[in-house]
Amino acid sequence: MIARLFSFHGGIKPDSHKNESSSLPIAAAPLPPRLTIPLRQSVRSVARCLVAPGQRVLKGERIGAGEGPLGTDVHASTSGTVVGLAPCAMAHASGLNTLAVIIEPDGKDEWIERRAFDHHAVPREAALRYLSTCGIVGMGGAGFPTHIKLGNGRGIETLIINGAECEPWITCDDRLMRERAAEILSGAAILHELIGARRTLVGIEDNKPEAIRAMREAATGFPGLVDIVAIPTRYPAGGEKQLIRVLTGIEIAHGKLGTEFGVQCFNVGTAQAVHRAIHHGEPLVSRVVTLTGNVRHPGNYEVLVGTPVETLLALAAPKPDTDRYLMGGPMMGITIADLSVPIGKTSNCIIAASPALFPPPPPELPCIRCGACARACPADLQPFELYWFSRAKNVGKAQEYHLFDCIECGSCAFVCPSHIPLVDYFRFSKSEIWARERELKTSDQARERFEFRNYRQEREKEEKAAKLAAKAAETRAKLTGSAAPTDAATGDDPKKALIAAALARAKQQAAAIEPRNTDTPHAGVPGASPGIASRREQPDLHDSDATS
Amino acid sequence: MIHSPYIRKPASVQSVMLAVLLALLPGVTAYVMQVAAVVVVNLLIATVTALVAEALILTLRKRPIAPALSDLSAVVTAWLVVLCFPPILPWWVTVLGVLIAIVAVKHLYGGLGQNPFNPAMVAYCAMIVAFPSLMSQWPPAGQIDFQTQLDLVLGGARQLDAITGATALDAMRTGLRTSGASVESVLQQSGTFGAVGGRGWEWLALGYLAGGLFMLARRIITWHMPVAFIATLAVVSGIFWLAEPAHFAPPLFHLASGGAMLAAFFIVTDPVSGATTPRGKLIFAAGIAVIAYLIRVFGAFPEGIAFAVLLMNLCVPLIDMKTQPAVFGHRGSRP
Ligand code: SF4
Ligand code: SF4
Numbered sequence A: 001m002i003a004r005l006f007s008f009h010g011g012i013k014p015d016s017h018k019n020e021s022s023s024l025p026i027a028a029a030p031l032p033p034r035l036t037i038p039l040r041q042s043v044r045s046v047a048r049c050l051v052a053p054g055q056r057v058l059k060g061e062r063i064g065a066g067e068g069p070l071g072t073d074v075h076a077s078t079s080g081t082v083v084g085l086a087p088c089a090m091a092h093a094s095g096l097n098t099l100a101v102i103i104e105p106d107g108k109d110e111w112i113e114r115r116a117f118d119h120h121a122v123p124r125e126a127a128l129r130y131l132s133t134c135g136i137v138g139m140g141g142a143g144f145p146t147h148i149k150l151g152n153g154r155g156i157e158t159l160i161i162n163g164a165e166c167e168p169w170i171t172c173d174d175r176l177m178r179e180r181a182a183e184i185l186s187g188a189a190i191l192h193e194l195i196g197a198r199r200t201l202v203g204i205e206d207n208k209p210e211a212i213r214a215m216r217e218a219a220t221g222f223p224g225l226v227d228i229v230a231i232p233t234r235y236p237a238g239g240e241k242q243l244i245r246v247l248t249g250i251e252i253a254h255g256k257l258g259t260e261f262g263v264q265c266f267n268v269g270t271a272q273a274v275h276r277a278i279h280h281g282e283p284l285v286s287r288v289v290t291l292t293g294n295v296r297h298p299g300n301y302e303v304l305v306g307t308p309v310e311t312l313l314a315l316a317a318p319k320p321d322t323d324r325y326l327m328g329g330p331m332m333g334i335t336i337a338d339l340s341v342p343i344g345k346t347s348n349c350i351i352a353a354s355p356a357l358f359p360p361p362p363p364e365l366p367c368i369r370c371g372a373c374a375r376a377c378p379a380d381l382q383p384f385e386l387y388w389f390s391r392a393k394n395v396g397k398a399q400e401y402h403l404f405d406c407i408e409c410g411s412c413a414f415v416c417p418s419h420i421p422l423v424d425y426f427r428f429s430k431s432e433i434w435a436r437e438r439e440l441k442t443s444d445q446a447r448e449r450f451e452f453r454n455y456r457q458e459r460e461k462e463e464k465a466a467k468l469a470a471k472a473a474e475t476r477a478k479l480t481g482s483a484a485p486t487d488a489a490t491g492d493d494p495k496k497a498l499i500a501a502a503l504a505r506a507k508q509q510a511a512a513i514e515p516r517n518t519d520t521p522h523a524g525v526p527g528a529s530p531g532i533a534s535r536r537e538q539p540d541l542h543d544s545d546a547t548s
Numbered sequence B: 001m002i003h004s005p006y007i008r009k010p011a012s013v014q015s016v017m018l019a020v021l022l023a024l025l026p027g028v029t030a031y032v033m034q035v036a037a038v039v040v041v042n043l044l045i046a047t048v049t050a051l052v053a054e055a056l057i058l059t060l061r062k063r064p065i066a067p068a069l070s071d072l073s074a075v076v077t078a079w080l081v082v083l084c085f086p087p088i089l090p091w092w093v094t095v096l097g098v099l100i101a102i103v104a105v106k107h108l109y110g111g112l113g114q115n116p117f118n119p120a121m122v123a124y125c126a127m128i129v130a131f132p133s134l135m136s137q138w139p140p141a142g143q144i145d146f147q148t149q150l151d152l153v154l155g156g157a158r159q160l161d162a163i164t165g166a167t168a169l170d171a172m173r174t175g176l177r178t179s180g181a182s183v184e185s186v187l188q189q190s191g192t193f194g195a196v197g198g199r200g201w202e203w204l205a206l207g208y209l210a211g212g213l214f215m216l217a218r219r220i221i222t223w224h225m226p227v228a229f230i231a232t233l234a235v236v237s238g239i240f241w242l243a244e245p246a247h248f249a250p251p252l253f254h255l256a257s258g259g260a261m262l263a264a265f266f267i268v269t270d271p272v273s274g275a276t277t278p279r280g281k282l283i284f285a286a287g288i289a290v291i292a293y294l295i296r297v298f299g300a301f302p303e304g305i306a307f308a309v310l311l312m313n314l315c316v317p318l319i320d321m322k323t324q325p326a327v328f329g330h331r332g333s334r335p
Helices: A124-133 A172-179 A181-195 A209-219 A240-248 A268-280 A309-316 A372-376 A383-391 A395-400 A411-415 A422-480 A493-512 A531-536 A539-543 B013-035 B039-060 B066-070 B073-084 B091-107 B119-130 B146-154 B168-177 B183-189 B201-217 B224-243 B251-256 B260-267 B278-298 B305-322
Strands: A026-028 A035-038 A062-065 A080-089 A097-105 A158-162 A199-205 A226-231 A263-267 A286-293 A299-304 A324-327 A349-353
Touching: A026 A172, A035 A080, A124 A181, A124 A268, A158 A181, A158 A240, A158 A268, A172 A181, A172 A209, A172 A268, A172 A286, A181 A199, A181 A209, A181 A226, A181 A263, A181 A268, A199 A209, A199 A240, A209 A226, A226 A240, A240 A263, A263 A268, A268 A286, A286 A309, A299 A309, A309 A324, A309 A349, A372 A383, A372 A411, A383 A395, A383 A422, A395 A422, A411 A422, A422 A493, B013 B039, B013 B073, B013 B201, B013 B260, B039 B066, B039 B073, B039 B091, B039 B146, B066 B073, B073 B091, B073 B119, B073 B260, B091 B119, B119 B305, B168 B183, B168 B278, B201 B251, B201 B260, B224 B251, B224 B260, B224 B278, B251 B260, B260 B278, B260 B305, B278 B305
Parallel strands: A026 A299, A158 A199, A158 A263, A199 A226, A286 A349
Antiparallel strands: A035 A097, A080 A097, A286 A299, A324 A349
């Protein structure tokens, strides 16, 4: 057993609202009339389409081939006919569009031939490749490909299975742990082996006693494999870095990966998907989704990837005063702009929102520097300072105060008595910085191009001069009767040297420009001098919008 | 569009300020029962002045009035002004003090949250410099009836020396300056002293302490400032007292006298003008305690907290900057 838990700074305790849906067993959602399966399933790569309209596909059949090292394959989530390829909106804050395969189910839900995969019989790399062909990505957060997170099989001491589920309302992982604990642990065992871990810990918030009990019971079937650890309920205990901190005491810095510290974290859903893939030969085509909020029938459903949110919503019967829908939890989730977005591998919860459940925030008041936000921040930031700098558009200073360590968990905005939408300010500042960086990059490229053109022109001029000189020399030689055989070659040499010099200079300049979007302020950022004083000097900042 | 988080704690500036006002009630009750019931009248005058001043200046600045008035921050400022002023001041001194706090300190710097100085302390310093004799009239506990107090406040005749006494700090200070006097002899001479501090005023100290504990429990303030202030005042006065017990009053006397407890929980902890980082709060409050002690014992005024607060307010930007806590993950791993 684990001797002790660690704690992270800050955190909050919002009302959990888990009771609405936690007692409802996972039910299979009915086949929707249409499935929209985006070819972008793991955030960083788009799969190459393998099917054409009119083609019949089986459940689990590959319809997209993952490209690049971060690519994972995409599969049909039921049997049916491909009826089209079309751009579709993704459930992403950016409202990005991506190409999707539209499938009309035939109602048979007919699987491809499924065969267990013996990961012991093949080299480790082959097992990882197999997981990527099964489309296994992280189901808790950003959907990062699992085969990448498994690393090189060395250096990971601790494997962590994340069953914390700290966001209010969401109960899909809770149900999964209660009902499919053995599958999760079987997946954990596979991950444990593939990652080369020495120990495996499962962290579950202690407001899910049934899940903890079920997992502990199941763990007896895997002697010595895992420790099921009940952790204190405090948002955002399920944040990867917070969970790692609580379970191991290790603090993963911003921009660093768990692997560098010998820990790696997977969601319980991912572990279960790994089990299904290895032992049943099933690619990842469905996931558990919680439907809750302002609905008559909340519940947890096994939903096919690609099911449009609107068809799913019918199951829950939203009440008439529902004014919008959230995907994810109320702390970090997004408002769904378009209800035709499909459920993806990371869509854990749909919440119907009403003004009564999620009232609009009261008007923003000036910051009274009460420090409540700093006390709540799990990243130990001083949100009111970041707010000040963001407001003043002093993004350099905001960066210096570790803006990029903000995980946008929303704890600060949750507690602020002045109702300042702090996270919005931080998102704004981050996007400002990214925009500037992009600008810098483009202008650098433009300058490089310009400089190279200058060099080329210069070079051409010199070449011309050299040619002329050579000709003159030739004529002279003809006249004097003695040829100069080396001249032809020298005409080439200065040219090459010039190009080399130009390229070297351009490279040097590129290297001199430091990346700005880093965790620590680089040397170019002016020292932490009169910064805070600036907040005193701008009394009229509030004129602009405090009145709204 | 509204972005995450979609839920908020039902906290508001108003609820924070209301909690502060509630926390002041035990102290105010002790004030009324032990020292001068007229303080209630002063609180009323100050509250009305603060709200009217706030409304007027917001109109001038073309800002919405209702949210600012209902956030109760002006009322808190007004009450703190009253509680650190002598209770039998003519009403217009109170009004003037509140106006300085609200108009000059709060609004001329940009309104709520923008003032670098503690409004009540600026008001106190301004008035003690402008009206030194009025500002040093403290009534001896339980010796003036309410009618007389009211007359004094609302413009009755002034019978200064007959009715005002010295505060415990003042008595101790002047007492010790007469040759041959020791702390012991001073304490025995005068009826100004109670068990540990000023007679009657000790109860106020207890009342403020109770209110402070309430705010700590409600997480309105953190422990850093009160603890650092009280501990530093105790340690510094303790050192002098241990070195020369005859000439320096004991720590408990310093803590129970003057505005020490009011300051520890309600003045030093003003979030707007104080330091904000955990370590910064400790430094800020400790600095105030040291300066206040030095002024009390060696300076020109019997009470030094107001000047100490303003001096430390000046240092806040520097303190905050130098005490930024390490950010998650920047401390190196500590397995
Ligand atoms: S919680 Fe809000 S009011 Fe308090 S310091 Fe933070 S931003 Fe300012
Ligand atoms: S959103 Fe960022 S600043 Fe706010 S509490 Fe979370 S990590 Fe801290």
